Amino acid sequence: MWSEPRRAHPAGVLVYSAKFLGALLTPAIVLVAVLGTGDDPRTIVGILFVGALIVFGAGVAVALAWAEWYRFTFHVEDRTLRVEHGLIVRRSTRLTPERIQSVDTRANLLFRILGLVTLDVHTAGRGQAPEVSIPALTEEDARALADELRSASRQAAAGEAVEGGEGAADSVPGGEAGPAPAGPAWRLSTRDLVLVSVTSSAGLLAMAALAPVVGAFVPAFVGDMPVAEILPAGSAVFFVFIGLMLVFFLIVAWVMGSVATALMYWDFLCVRTGGDVRIERGLLQRETRNVPLGRVQAVRLIEGPLRQAIGRVTVGVDAAGIASGQGQQMGPTVLHPLLSRAEAIRFLDLMVPGHTGPRLEGLPRSARRRYVIRAVAPALLVTVPVAVIVPYGWFALVVPVLAGAYGLLAYADAGWAVHGGVLALRYRVAARTTAVVRRERIQSVAVSQHPLQAIAGLGTLVVRVASSPQPATFSLAHVDFAEAIGVVEWVSGGVEVVEPDEAGAAMHPGPDDV
Amino acid sequence: MRPDPAERIDARAVTVWRLAGALNLFVPAVAAGGAIGLAAADLIPSWAAGVAIGVFLAIAVLTVVVVPRVRWLRWRYEVSESEVYLLYGLIIRTRTLIPMTRVQHVDTKAGPLLRAFGLSSVTVATAGGEHEIPALADAVADRLRDRIAVLARVTDDVV
Numbered sequence: 001m002w003s004e005p006r007r008a009h010p011a012g013v014l015v016y017s018a019k020f021l022g023a024l025l026t027p028a029i030v031l032v033a034v035l036g037t038g039d040d041p042r043t044i045v046g047i048l049f050v051g052a053l054i055v056f057g058a059g060v061a062v063a064l065a066w067a068e069w070y071r072f073t074f075h076v077e078d079r080t081l082r083v084e085h086g087l088i089v090r091r092s093t094r095l096t097p098e099r100i101q102s103v104d105t106r107a108n109l110l111f112r113i114l115g116l117v118t119l120d121v122h123t124a125g126r127g128q129a130p131e132v133s134i135p136a137l138t139e140e141d142a143r144a145l146a147d148e149l150r151s152a153s154r155q156a157a158a159g160e161a162v163e164g165g166e167g168a169a170d171s172v173p174g175g176e177a178g179p180a181p182a183g184p185a186w187r188l189s190t191r192d193l194v195l196v197s198v199t200s201s202a203g204l205l206a207m208a209a210l211a212p213v214v215g216a217f218v219p220a221f222v223g224d225m226p227v228a229e230i231l232p233a234g235s236a237v238f239f240v241f242i243g244l245m246l247v248f249f250l251i252v253a254w255v256m257g258s259v260a261t262a263l264m265y266w267d268f269l270c271v272r273t274g275g276d277v278r279i280e281r282g283l284l285q286r287e288t289r290n291v292p293l294g295r296v297q298a299v300r301l302i303e304g305p306l307r308q309a310i311g312r313v314t315v316g317v318d319a320a321g322i323a324s325g326q327g328q329q330m331g332p333t334v335l336h337p338l339l340s341r342a343e344a345i346r347f348l349d350l351m352v353p354g355h356t357g358p359r360l361e362g363l364p365r366s367a368r369r370r371y372v373i374r375a376v377a378p379a380l381l382v383t384v385p386v387a388v389i390v391p392y393g394w395f396a397l398v399v400p401v402l403a404g405a406y407g408l409l410a411y412a413d414a415g416w417a418v419h420g421g422v423l424a425l426r427y428r429v430a431a432r433t434t435a436v437v438r439r440e441r442i443q444s445v446a447v448s449q450h451p452l453q454a455i456a457g458l459g460t461l462v463v464r465v466a467s468s469p470q471p472a473t474f475s476l477a478h479v480d481f482a483e484a485i486g487v488v489e490w491v492s493g494g495v496e497v498v499e500p501d502e503a504g505a506a507m508h509p510g511p512d513d514v
Numbered sequence: 515m516r517p518d519p520a521e522r523i524d525a526r527a528v529t530v531w532r533l534a535g536a537l538n539l540f541v542p543a544v545a546a547g548g549a550i551g552l553a554a555a556d557l558i559p560s561w562a563a564g565v566a567i568g569v570f571l572a573i574a575v576l577t578v579v580v581v582p583r584v585r586w587l588r589w590r591y592e593v594s595e596s597e598v599y600l601l602y603g604l605i606i607r608t609r610t611l612i613p614m615t616r617v618q619h620v621d622t623k624a625g626p627l628l629r630a631f632g633l634s635s636v637t638v639a640t641a642g643g644e645h646e647i648p649a650l651a652d653a654v655a656d657r658l659r660d661r662i663a664v665l666a667r668v669t670d671d672v673v
Contacts, residue, residue, distance in 0.1 A: 320641060443616045443642025448608035466641030473643075485516055488611050492516075492597055 002076035002145060005084070008069060011116050012135035016065035024057050074134060076145075079152040081121065083132050093132060097152035099123045101295065101320075104130075105142050105288040112286055117142045121149065150290065154275060157294060183272035184350045186336055188265060196265050196337045199306035201431070203257025207250060239392055270336050272351050277317075277335060291333055295319045297441045297465040298472065299355040300332045301344055301434040308432060313344045317352060318467035332467070355436045358419030360426055366456045367478035368411045374477075375407030376400050416461070416476055418490055423463065425476045435474040441465055445491045447484040459484045516609075519592035519599045526631045527589075527649030531582035534627060539574055546570035591647050593658060595665055598638055600645060616640045617666035622655045638662060 032050060064087065072085040081095040105117040119142050120130035137145065188196065266283035277291045298318040307314060316332030339347055348355050379400040387393040413428040423442070426434040442463055449459040459481040463474045546566045553563035581604065590601040598612040617638055624634040634655035635648045650658065 440615075442613070443640040444610055444612040444645065446608050446610040448603065448606050450606045454607075464640070464642030471642040485609075488609065489516060491613060492611055 002074075002148065005073040005075045005082075007073055008134050009116055009136035009138060009141075010069070011111070011114060012069045012072070013062070013065050014110070015118065015135035016068045017062050020061035020064050021058060024061055028054055028057060069135065072135070074132075076148060079156075081132065081149060095121060095123070095132060097149070097156040099131075100149055100153040102290050102292060103146045103149050103153075104290060105146065106282075107286045109284050111136070115139050117286075117288075119146060146290075150276070154292075157292075183274075185269060185271040186339075186347065187270075188268040188338065192338050193262060193265060193268070195310065195312065197258040197262040198254075199304065199310065199312070199338075200257050200261035201304050201306075202261045203254035206257040206260070207253035209253075236392065265337055268337070270351070277351050279333075279335065289333070291317060291319050291335070293352060296352055296355075297437070297467055298332075298474070299348060299352055299436040301436075302332075303432040305430065307338065311340055312338045313341055315339060315344055315347060315351075318465055318472045320466040320468060332472075354438060355422065358417035358422070358424065360415035360417045360424060360434075362415050363411065363476075363478055364456075364458065364480050367414070367458060368408070370452075370456075370458070370478050371411035371414070372404050372407035375403040375410065379403035414476060414478075416479065418487060423487065423490075425461070425463065425474050427474075427476050435463075437463060437465055437474070439491060442491050443471065445488050447479075447481070447488060449481060453478065453481070457481050461487060519590040519601050521591050521593075523586065523589045523591070523647065523649050524633055524651045524654070525586065526633060526651075528582045528586045530627055530631055530633065530649060531585060532578050535577035535582060538577065539570075542570050542573050589648070593662060593665075598645070598662065600647065610645060612638055612640060612645060614662070614665050616642070617662060620659050620662045620666065622652075622659045624652075636662075 031053065068085075068087050071087060071090070072083070074081065074083045076082070079097050081093075081100075083091075083093040083095070085091050085093070100121060100123060102122045104120045104122065106120065107117040111117060115138060116136045117139055119134040119137055121132040121134075123131040134142075134145075263283045265281050267281065267286075269278075269280040271278050275293050277293065278288065279291070280286070280288045296317045296319050300316045300318065302314040302316060303312070304314070314334060315336045316334045318332050335351060336344075336347060345356055379402075383396040383399045386396045390396070410428040413426060413432050415426045417424050421439045422436060423439065424434060424436045426432065443466060444464045446462040446464075447459045448462065453459055456478075457480065458478045460475060460477045461479045461484045465472050465474070546569075549558065549563045549566035552558045553560045585602075585604055588602060588604060588607070592599045596614050598614065598617070600608075600610045600612075602608055617640060619639050621637045621639070622634040623637060628634060628649060632652050633649045634652050635646050636650060636655050636658050638645045638647070647658070
C-alpha cells in the first residue's frame with residue numbers, strides 16, 4: 001500500500017501556505033506601517049501599490065507552498081520510511097524503524113472537518129521538532145501508515161532486545177511486538193472536563209502573561225479616571241480599589257486559562273494498545289499521541305492546589321525521545337488530567353504497570369524546622385522592608401505567616417520510599433508531586449549535604465532520569481542521610497532496603513499515610 | 515556506610531584553578547581600581563575606597579589561595595566495573611553515583627589552561643545529564659575514558 005512514492009493529500013498545500021504566509025506577515029505589517037505613515041498616505045496609487053505587493057506576496061507564498069507540496073513524496077520500502085522533499089535543497093530522508101521513537105498525528109479545526117490529519121514521526125535527538133512531518137493525510141491513510149511504522153519500530157526494538165540479551169523494553173509487561181487489540185480506555189466526562197478546566201494552573205500562566213498589561217493598566221485607570229479625585233492616593237479605600245482591580249484581572253486570567261484548558265482536553269481519550277498508551281485530545285487542534293511503554297522513565301502524580309482541594313490527581317509520565325505535545329513544551333506528558341487517588345492507582349496498574357509500590361515514609365522531625373525556615377526566610381527578606389516603607393505595608397506581614405504554613409505543608413507532604421524495583425519521592429513545589437521511578441531507569445543518583453544538614457544528619461536526595469525535551473531531576477531535601485546513602489546502595493547494587501511487610505501494599509498519594 | 519571514593523584528581527588542578535581564579539579577578543580589580551580613582555578625585559570618601567580594597571583582597575585570597583586548595587582536597591572519584599562514584603563540593607558535599615549501564619558516552623576535554631599543564635577533564639554523559647571529573651593528567655584521563663567506554667559497552671541496554 002505504501003510501496004509506491006506518493007504525495008500528501010492536496011490539502012497539504014494549505015499547511016505549507018500557512019507557513020509561508022506566516023513568514024510574510026511581519027514584513028507585510030512593516031511595509032503597511034512604513035508606507036501608511038508617509039506624508040500623503042491615502043493616494044490611490046499608494047494604496048494600489050501596497051495592495052498589489054501584498055497580493056503578489058501571497059501569490060508567491062501559495063505558489064511556493066504548492067511547489068513544496070509537489071516535491072514532497074514518501075513511501076515505505078524495506079520497512080524504511082523514505083521521503084523526498086525540499087524546494088531548493090532537495091533532501092532524501094531514510095527513516096529506519098530502529099530510529100522511530102513515536103508516530104503522532106494532529107489536526108486543526110479545518111482538517112477535522114475535512115477528515116485530514118498531519119502525521120509527525122519523531123526520532124531521538126531532534127528534540128520537539130518531528131524528524132518527518134507529512135502535512136496532510138486522510139484519517140484512514142494516517143492510521144494505516146502509523147500502524148505500519150509503529151509495528152516496524154516495535155519489531156525492531158524486540159529484535160534488539162533479543163540480541164542484547166536483556167530487554168530494550170525492559171521488564172515492562174506488554175512490550176511484546178505486533179499490534180494488539182485496544183485495551184482499557186479512559187475518557188473525560190463533561191463534568192470532569194469542567195473540573196479539569198477550572199482547576200487548571202494555565203490560569204496562573206495566563207496571569208503571568210497578563211501581568212505587564214495589568215501593570216500598564218492599573219496606574220492609567222487610577223490616574224486618568226475620576227477615581228483619582230474621589231479616592232485620594234494613599235487612603236485605605238484607594239488600596240481596596242487597587243485590590244479589587246487585581247482580583248478582576250485574576251478572574252479574567254483564570255477564565256482565559258480555563259477556556260484554553262477545556263479546548264486542550266476536549267473529547268479526551270487515553271487508551272492502552274499493546275505496548276503503547278495512546279492519547280487523543282483537543283478541539284481546535286486535535287492531537288493523537290503515542291507513548292511507547294518501553295520508553296517511560298518515570299511516572300508523576302501531580303496534585304495542583306486546586307485539584308488537590310477536590311481530591312484529584314494528574315497523572316503524567318516522563319518518556320525519553322518523544323515529543324511532549326502542544327501547549328506543554330516542558331515537563332511530563334499528561335496521560336490523564338483528573339483522577340481520584342484510588343482511580344489513579346488502578347489507572348497506573350493498567351496503563352504503566354510496575355509503577356505502584358510502597359507506602360511513603362515521612363521525613364525526620366529535625367527536617368520540619370528547616371522546611372519552615374526555608375519558606376519563611378525569603379518571605380521576610382522581601383516583606384519587612386515593604387512593611388517599614390510602604391503605607392499600610394504591615395499588611396504584607398501576612399506573607400511570611402503564609403510562607404510558614406506552606407513550609408509546614410511542604411514538610412508534611414514530603415516523603416519517600418524504596419520498595420522492590422521502585423523508588424517513590426514526594427515533594428511540594430506549589431503542586432504536590434509524587435515521582436515514581438524504576439531502578440533501571442535511574443540515570444544517576446546523588447546525595448548532597450551542607451554543613452547544617454551534616455549536624456542534623458540530613459541530606460538532599462537527587463535522582464536524574466531521561467525525559468523529553470530535557471532530562472528530569474527529582475529531589476527531596478532533608479532526608480535522613482544514612483537512609484539516603486541506602487538509596488545510593490540500592491541503585492548501585494540492587495540491594496532491597498525497605499521492610500518486607502509492606503510488600504504489595506498500594507502506594508497512597510494521600511496525606512493520611514505519612 | 516559506603517566508603518568515600520579512593521582516587522584524587524591531579525594535584526596540578528590547584529595551580530590551574532589558582533590561575534583561573536586570578537584571571538577572574540579582572541572585574542573586581544577594575545572595580546577596586548575605579549574606587550581608588552574616585553577617592554583620588556574626591557568623589558567618594560577615602561574610607562569607601564578602603565572598603566573596596568578590603569573586599570577585593572578578601573575575594574582574591576578566597577578565590578586564589580583558599581578555594582582551589584580546598585576544592586582539590588575535597589574532590590574524590592572512583593570508577594569500578596559497575597559504576598562511577600564521585601564526591602565533591604566545598605561546602606555542599608555531593609556524592610553522585612552513575613551506574614555503568616547508564617553511561618551513554620565518555621569524553622575527555624581540555625581548555626587552553628588545562629592543556630598548558632598537560633591535564634584533561636573526563637565527561638561522563640548519561641541520558642539524565644553529564645558529569646565531569648575535572649583536571650586529571652592527560653594519560654590518566656585517556657586511560658579512564660577508554661576504560662569507562664569499554665565497561666559501558668559491555669552492559670549497553672539503556673533507554
